[in-house]
Amino acid sequence: MVASLTSHEPATGTLLWQGEPGDVEAEVAAARASWPRWAAQPIAYRIETLRRFVNVVRREDEALADLIARETGKPLWEARDEVAALMGKVDISVAAYSERTGQRRLEANMGARQSVRHKPHGVMAVLGPYNAPAQLPGAHIIPALLAGNAVVFKPSDRTPAVGEMLVRLLHEAGIPTGAMRLLQGGPDIGKALASHADVGGILFTGSAQTGIAINRQFAAQPSKILALEMGGNNPILVWDTPEIPAAAAIVVQSAFLTSGQRCTAASRLIVRDNIADTLIAEVKKLADRLIVDQPHATPTPYMGPVIDNQVADGLTESFLWLMSNGGRPIKHMVRTRPGLPFLSPAIIDVTNMKERPDVELFGPLLQVIRVSDFGEAITEANNSRYGLAASLVGGSPEQYNQFWSNVRAGVIHWNRPTNGAASNAPFGGIGISGNHRPGAYYAADYCAYPVVSAELEKPRASIGVGLKDIDVSAMGE
Numbered sequence: 428m429v430a431s432l433t434s435h436e437p438a439t440g441t442l443l444w445q446g447e448p449g450d451v452e453a454e455v456a457a458a459r460a461s462w463p464r465w466a467a468q469p470i471a472y473r474i475e476t477l478r479r480f481v482n483v484v485r486r487e488d489e490a491l492a493d494l495i496a497r498e499t500g501k502p503l504w505e506a507r508d509e510v511a512a513l514m515g516k517v518d519i520s521v522a523a524y525s526e527r528t529g530q531r532r533l534e535a536n537m538g539a540r541q542s543v544r545h546k547p548h549g550v551m552a553v554l555g556p557y558n559a560p561a562q563l564p565g566a567h568i569i570p571a572l573l574a575g576n577a578v579v580f581k582p583s584d585r586t587p588a589v590g591e592m593l594v595r596l597l598h599e600a601g602i603p604t605g606a607m608r609l610l611q612g613g614p615d616i617g618k619a620l621a622s623h624a625d626v627g628g629i630l631f632t633g634s635a636q637t638g639i640a641i642n643r644q645f646a647a648q649p650s651k652i653l654a655l656e657m658g659g660n661n662p663i664l665v666w667d668t669p670e671i672p673a674a675a676a677i678v679v680q681s682a683f684l685t686s687g688q689r690c691t692a693a694s695r696l697i698v699r700d701n702i703a704d705t706l707i708a709e710v711k712k713l714a715d716r717l718i719v720d721q722p723h724a725t726p727t728p729y730m731g732p733v734i735d736n737q738v739a740d741g742l743t744e745s746f747l748w749l750m751s752n753g754g755r756p757i758k759h760m761v762r763t764r765p766g767l768p769f770l771s772p773a774i775i776d777v778t779n780m781k782e783r784p785d786v787e788l789f790g791p792l793l794q795v796i797r798v799s800d801f802g803e804a805i806t807e808a809n810n811s812r813y814g815l816a817a818s819l820v821g822g823s824p825e826q827y828n829q830f831w832s833n834v835r836a837g838v839i840h841w842n843r844p845t846n847g848a849a850s851n852a853p854f855g856g857i858g859i860s861g862n863h864r865p866g867a868y869y870a871a872d873y874c875a876y877p878v879v880s881a882e883l884e885k886p887r888a889s890i891g892v893g894l895k896d897i898d899v900s901a902m903g904e
Contacts, residue, residue, distance in 0.1 A: 428747050432611055435586050437500035437732040437768050439720035444498075444588035448612040450583075451619045458550045458577040459625050461605025466575035468545050473573055474521055480569075480600035481514045485698045488514075495561055496722035500731035500768070501685055503722045509562045512850060516562070518548070519851050519868060520570040521740025522644035527871040528574065534651060547575035548627035548652055552620045555735050556632045558688040559788075560586035561593050566850070566866055567630040567654070568597070568607070574874040576628075577606040581620055583633075584613040585734050622667045628652035628873065632690075635787065635813070635859045642862060654864035654873045656690065658787045659815030659856060662808040663693040663847045664830065665706055666801065675709035681844040683717060683772045684886045687791035690860075691846040692814040693839060694788055697807050707774070707795060711758050714772045719763060732768040733790050739768035742790040746773055747793070753780035760792060785811050801826060805833050813879050815856030816845040837865060 434444040465473075473856050477627030484491065488510050495506035498666075507875025533541040551571045554566035564580060566788030571578050594609040610620060614637075621629045621641055628651060631638055638657035645651050663681050665674050679861040681693035690713055698706055720728035733739050739762065772791040776784050783794070798804045808817055808830075817836040826843045837856040838848050848854050849865070 432587055432613070433583060434498055435735075436497045437734055440499070440767060444591070445610055446587060446591075448616055449461070449610040449615060451612075451623060451746060452609065453578050454608040454610045455550060455620070455623050455625050457605050458579050458608045461549075461603055462549055462577035465572075465577055465603055470524075470573075470575075473575065476601045477517045477520075477573060480602070481517050483596050483600045484510065484514050487596065487760065491589075491596070493560065494694065495589055496731075497691050498588050499557060499734065502728045502731055504727060505685065506722065509559055510854045512562045513565045514720060516565050516569050516850060519830075520573050520870070522851075523868045523871040524570065524573050527869065528875045528877075535551045535772065537707070540880075542880050542882065544878055544880065546878055547571075547875050549576060550626050551576045551578050551630055551874070552626045553578055553580045553627045553630045554617050554621065554629065554633065555580065555582045555586075557583035557585040557592060557760055558685060558690075561591040564590070564593065565633050566870060568593075569808065570870040571630065571874045572597075572602060572607065574871065576871075576874060577608070579608045579610050579620060579626070581610045581612060584611075587611050624650070628654070630654045630873070632656045634658060636654055638862075639859065647669055652766070652864075652873050652876075653861045653862060654870070656855060656866060657860050658690040658789070658813070659692075659836075659860050660694045660785055660787055660811045660813040661691060661816040661836075662695045662697050662811075663818045663820065664697045664804050664808055664822075665702070665820045666699050666804070666822040666826060667702070670821070671702070671705055671709050674706060674820045675713050677708050677818070677842070677844050679708075679717070679772075680847055681818065682793040683714065683730060683791045684844070684846055686719075686733050686770070687734060687772075687793075689787055689846045690787075691848055693816075693818070693845045694792070694794060695808075696793055696795045697804050698795065698797060699775055699804070700799050703795075703797045707757060707776075708815060710793075711774060714758055714774065717772055719769055719771060730772065730791065733770055734768065736768050738790065739770055742770060742788060745788050746775065746792060747776060749780070749784075750774050752782075753777070754794075755779070757795065783810075785813070797866065801829070804832060808834050812858050813856065813858035813860045814858035816840075816848070818843060856891070889897040 479578040492506040496503045525616040528545040531543040553567045587847040635657040751848040755776040758775040761771040763769045814835040816838040819830045853862040853865040853869035854867035
């Protein structure tokens with residue numbers, strides 16, 4: 428018997444959604460059958476349909492934001508920001524499609540036309556995360572549909588309700604039900620979808636462990652496009668600055684926005700030792716003031732719970748492990764409500780640890796590392812297999828240039844939080860944070876492939892060399 432899926436509100440434990448796992452074969456077959464008709468539609472038609480999607484979302488923006496807040500636990504204000512980002516993705520994708528995959532005419536020999544045009548891959552599998560369950564899948568789905576692909580979308584099994592509503596809104600806008608399929612299920616369903624022979628590409632956002640497994644699975648299948656966004660162990664480096672309160676606010680926002688459940692969240696604060704005590708005291712003072720509460724609470728919370736008790740347990744165990752292996756707690760991680768995954772933001776000094784684990788601790792846990800010179804700070808920032816985001820706060824323009832040139836990351840900021848990536852720019856990482864397929868504005872690159880054509884209305888050709896002479900006498904006979 429197939430086990431049912433359930434989703435509970437992290438903030439209350441209330442059952443929010445219940446359903447059954449989907450059928451991978453049926454969903455891929457439906458998408459495959461519908462794809463040619465959708466791909467044959469003029470680009471203007473696909474643009475118009477996706478712009479109707481914006482209007483449909485705008486009509487139900489509060490309902491969608493409320494559902495995101497309840498299913499993820501994030502504050503309602505942040506869920507509203509996510510809905511706005513989802514709507515903004517359409518115009519950004521249209522501009523990116525035109526700029527990066529639009530038709531181009533080139534010069535060719537013998538008066539021929541030479542053109543570069545792009546074709547969709549076919550059926551694209553989108554595997555979504557739970558931390559931004561509408562915006563991040565939408566960042567794959569919208570450019571994929573715009574390019575003429577059909578999509579089979581598997582939401583995170585922790586946020587199936589938002590995934591279901593997102594697909595419903597796309598259908599209401601006029602995206603054919605065959606071209607946009609919803610596949611509910613857990614990791615086994617996701618693995619079966621990704622490995623299906625009729626899937627032409629896998630667009631994934633999630634953990635490095637899962638992304639590496641997908642990459643390994645398709646190492647011998649270059650015909651499948653893989654776009655992998657796999658999180659980070661991101662550094663924020665604070666150097667000489669008189670603006671300590673502002674620097675502390677940037678650190679707190681980087682570490683604790685979305686309860687630390689952002690792939691661009693700062694996991695490591697690297698700070699010059701002569702300002703460390705002052706900065707850390709200011710960061711702790713600000714972190715102590717953060718309101719951690721349910722999404723609709725008054726006064727408005729800065730943070731909600733993490734996604735579930737399993738994640739909360741893992742984070743508290745990680746904090747205890749760091750503390751037991753040389754870490755010095757500055758602000759303890761506390762489970763603030765029995766039976767629910769509410770965590771206080773935590774800060775721990777790991778400078779004197781012999782070995783620091785290079786893992787993504789996906790939650791409100793900031794590790795502090797003190798250094799004495801700028802070169803050491805950059806070395807420490809690069810002390811990770813990940814390479815998604817990095818920020819420098821303070822320092823001179825020359826130091827920022829040194830930081831930018833030497834830090835290994837796909838998103839690098841100066842005097843801005845690590846988690847301030849914009850949708851109208853490329854987004855992606857290196858190392859085990861990605862596979863050099865940046866998303867956001869560059870998503871157009873992996874949603875279609877270029878085709879070069881030389882074209883004449885009538886055949887015209889001759890062979891001028893390498894031919895035997897014509898035997899005129901033989902022709903006369």
